[in-house]
Amino acid sequence: MIEQFNRDGTLRHLITLANLNRTQLNALLDHAETYLVGHAHYAPREPRLLGRTVALLFFEPSTRTRVSFHLAATRLSADVVTLDGDASSRVKGETLLDTVRTLEAMHTDVFVVRTAEAGIPALLAGHIGRGKALINAGEAHCEHPTQGLLDVLTIRQHKPDIRNLCVAIVGDIRHSRVARSAAQALGILDVGELRLVGPEPLLPDTNEFDGAVRYAELEPGLRDADVIMALRIQRERMRKEAGIPSNDAYFKRFGLTAERLKAARGDVIVMHPGPINREVEISSAVADGPHSVIGRQVTNGVAVRMAVLARIAEGLSGTP
Template identity: 45%
Template structure:
């Protein structure tokens, strides 16, 4: 059964931003293009534009976050919106009923947008399906499903360093199974035309049938790195040592940690990315995280521009091009 893509409105414009899946190449290009001028705004002494003046944006975080919450908040403020941050312990809303009750209460306060982070896959879709029609929902990470704004800031960062998406070899390393970032990155990369996306990790951290998403699976890090243009390291959660997924951090680092020696297999101009926060010495050597090929801090900066682009598009106040 074919269902409507709820992320777009009747005119095919961005309404909710829940997952990369469901967007065409041009949609993603529009977001990247819209972010360019915002990236420039941030270089200026006065970093504010009045695009979302009078709008109220609620950061609804059911899961702790510093980086994502902060960049969404900054992005909203730089668009002149009013921002409300709500941190909710998931336990308080373990029943869907109370989650919906809470949303209705917020709606009654005439909010325009919910930025949602939740530990359950599909939470952002669920909320988007149940809010009033005037409200936009942006997924700031749902369980292991999607983190589309993170993927878009990564695409933005890649585009600033590399010419053509189509020619790139991109390697994503680590815990693909539990990573919403990886899933969104894979969709974004393949949608933008990257033909060679490689995912690397032990079988315990690679989801079944992941090849269906258009990627190549490697268990050996070195062979995956050969000829790579972009290397994306994923964060390894400490709790993966439980539940028999991995023997130890030390063994993981030996096999899948990015060291100088391993990096030498990639192209000399390869860039190294990480969605943060970094576990130094678990996923990546400090010398690389802080080295010349790392674009990790640039990702954070670009995160603000991308989120400004997505928010203003979803609230219909921006045009894909030409913001001075």
């Protein structure tokens, strides 16, 4: 297991939320709040990463997370280089580890890594030198720590008393890094009740998501929920693993509609990590309606990534 904190308590890497304590997690969320001014704007640019180089290594396609990290790093005044998945070094078959070693030799300070293979972020973090940092930007079905942070920040902003909340995650929980990181963060904050709602074959193994309650039907899963997090589904997986033949069939069973939302609390908030499949996971009326906080999640995403980068900046070696 990679040690995520330096001896002096500063953040070194962010690979997983699993071993953060409540104080550490809340400190990151509090720091993120300082970048948000009145919900409508970000605070002015900070020079914390001036002269530092942040490399975005996205070995899996992503727009929103890549752009979110890009803007977060830029707003902290970093230099940013981007390597995409099908980018040139991979054409020549260079290994991931050698790519990271090369970028490190060019004095990259922070590596932001997204990968479809489990274990890669920790593996890479274990090989980079002292005074350098790595942030997991999404790893297979396992981890997506900055997504977990932005999700609990969004929940905290709307419903600060997390110990008394009922949160329902809806969709393909089994293959979802978003669900895992959210569940970790909610667990650290002692969430009142966590529900996992989805087709039976797409619920996780019972040794995972400790303490969560499982529902194979939507309506009972939503009853009196304070927070509903819809997950993005993959059509092929839905068909092959859950036997749900079409997007319409999924929407009929698990799609969030205004009608179904009535089972939840009157002030329920509805979340989605995006990009949303309209009329599949969620109706447009709900996605764009008064309960939706999907836009806030995106805004919080940049702030959370700025906070993680800012914290990590404290432990970087050398002068920038």
